[in-house]
Amino acid sequence: xxxxxxxxxxxxxxxxxxxxxxxxxxxxxxxxxxxxxxxxxxxxxxxxxxxxxxxxxxxxxxxxxxxxxxxxxxxxxxxxxxxxxxxxxxxxxxxxxxxxxxxxxxxxxxxxxxxxxxxxxxxxxxxxxxxxxxxxxxxxxxxxxxxxxxxxxxxxxxxxxxxxxxxxxxxxxxxxxxxxxxxxxxxxxxxxxxxxxxxxxxxxxxxxxxxxxxxxxxxxxxxxxxxxxxxxxxxxxxxxxxxxxxxxxxxxxxxxxxxxxxxxxxxxxxxxxxxxxxxxxxxxxxxxxxxxxxxxxxxxxxx
Numbered sequence: 001x002x003x004x005x006x007x008x009x010x011x012x013x014x015x016x017x018x019x020x021x022x023x024x025x026x027x028x029x030x031x032x033x034x035x036x037x038x039x040x041x042x043x044x045x046x047x048x049x050x051x052x053x054x055x056x057x058x059x060x061x062x063x064x065x066x067x068x069x070x071x072x073x074x075x076x077x078x079x080x081x082x083x084x085x086x087x088x089x090x091x092x093x094x095x096x097x098x099x100x101x102x103x104x105x106x107x108x109x110x111x112x113x114x115x116x117x118x119x120x121x122x123x124x125x126x127x128x129x130x131x132x133x134x135x136x137x138x139x140x141x142x143x144x145x146x147x148x149x150x151x152x153x154x155x156x157x158x159x160x161x162x163x164x165x166x167x168x169x170x171x172x173x174x175x176x177x178x179x180x181x182x183x184x185x186x187x188x189x190x191x192x193x194x195x196x197x198x199x200x201x202x203x204x205x206x207x208x209x210x211x212x213x214x215x216x217x218x219x220x221x222x223x224x225x226x227x228x229x230x231x232x233x234x235x236x237x238x239x240x241x242x243x244x245x246x247x248x249x250x251x252x253x254x255x256x257x258x259x260x261x262x263x264x265x266x267x268x269x270x271x272x273x274x275x276x277x278x279x280x281x282x283x284x285x286x287x288x289x290x291x292x293x294x295x296x297x298x299x300x301x302x303x
Contacts, residue, residue, distance in 0.1 A: 005122055006030040008049035010040050010066065011084070012058045016107075020053060023111050024118075037061025041069055044076045045172075051122055056085040056096050056104070064099050071100035072174045077152050078128065080121045084109065140266060141225040142213075149181065150174050152220060161225055165203040179203040183210055184223060200228065213268060224266075233301045240300045242284050250277040254290055255297040 009020045012035050024031045032049055034040040038061055040052075052070070056063040063083060070076045083096045086107040093104055102121050105114050141158040143151060151174055154162070162169045166177035175181060183201035198211040207228035212221055237248035246267075253263045260278070264271040278293075287293050 004028060004030045005051070006032060006047075006049045007118065008032045008034060008040070008043065008047075008052045010034045010037070010052060010058075010063065011055040012036060013055070016055070016084075019109070023109075023114070027115055029118075037063070037066030037069070040066050044070065044073075044079075048076070049079060050125065051118060052079055052081045053118075054081050054083050054101070056083045064096055067096070067099040067101055071152075072150065073172050074151050074153050074174060075172045078125070080125045082117060082121060141227075143176065143223045143225065145176075145184070145221050145223055147221075149176075149184065151176055158225055161208070161227070165206060165208070177203070180208070180210070180225075183208075211268065224268075236301050237297060241281075241296070243281060247277050247281050247284070250274055251281050251293060251297050254278065254281075255294045255301075 007024050007029050009017060009024070009031060010033075011017050011020065017033055017035075021031045021033065032043065032047065034043050036058060040054075052067075054063040054067055058066075067081050067083075070079065070081060077100075080102045081100065083093075083101050083104040084107065085093065085096065085104055096104055102124075103117050105117060140155060141161050143154040143158045146152055159171060162177050162180070163171075165179060169177045176184060180201060180203065183199060183203075198209050201208050201210060209226040209228055211224045211226070213224050233252055234245065234248045237243055237251055238245060241248065241251070243251065246269075249267060250263060253266060258266070260271045260274045263274045267274070278290075281293055282288060285293055285296050287296065
């Protein structure tokens with residue numbers, strides 16, 4: 001069965017709603033509607049559309065205010081928002097896009113242009129989702145933070161870790177758990193730091209290494225969280241295998257079945273450097289394959 005993209009249309013004008021619903025339905029899309037900002041936020045607690053068409057000017061909670069709320073919640077922050085506006089003031093357009101909207105369309109709507117813009121942003125959103133999913137499937141605890149430290153999104157592993165260190169933390173929260181937020185502030189000191197800088201936080205008896213890694217999106221920084229429970233295994237590999245710490249770290253992740261590329265992302269080094277470390281691991285352990293190195297690693301970590 002072919003997937004139907006779901007579009008949420010937010011507009012208080014019945015005629016405009018009817019036009020948009022008919023247009024999107026004819027294009028093979030599933031359409032949801034909301035007539036106010038408050039109704040939009042309530043609906044997003046129950047469903048996750050693929051894209052939102054937002055009327056910029058509405059009575060009560062405006063489209064700009066509504067979009068700010070959408071982008072402030074990790075559960076909905078990834079949803080692309082296209083503004084529909086009848087205002088020609090450039091400052092109004094800038095303000096709308098400044099909330100996190102990806103595009104805008106002026107009234108009266110040109111149907112072909114609207115559909116083309118929707119398809120472009122749906123494709124972009126799917127690409128971004130696959131990237132985040134890849135991070136999650138790699139077993140990494142990653143959180144994306146805004147310039148103000150607000151939580152934009154996080155992988156499932158990070159979400160589980162947040163709930164472990166703070167059972168009261170909610171998945172729709174727009175902030176890190178308080179104890180971790182304080183540690184991150186200590187990491188940055190309010191100033192930019194080099195990717196790879198690590199600080200350790202101890203929360204509810206769990207030691208967590210926090211490190212900033214590069215993001216390709218402006219206004220967003222990625223935070224890698226690593227439970228230090230692996231330190232004992234790394235120490236065992238160093239002691240019994242005669243490895244350096246970095247070689248032991250590479251071997252540990254190899255034993256978990258990770259590729260060189262994934263290991264490079266986890267450790268913040270290049271795939272070529274991972275390969276060089278792995279060559280030294282093979283030499284020191286007297287093996288020639290990853291499978292043989294893994295077998296030795298498992299034995300050393302369980303002895």
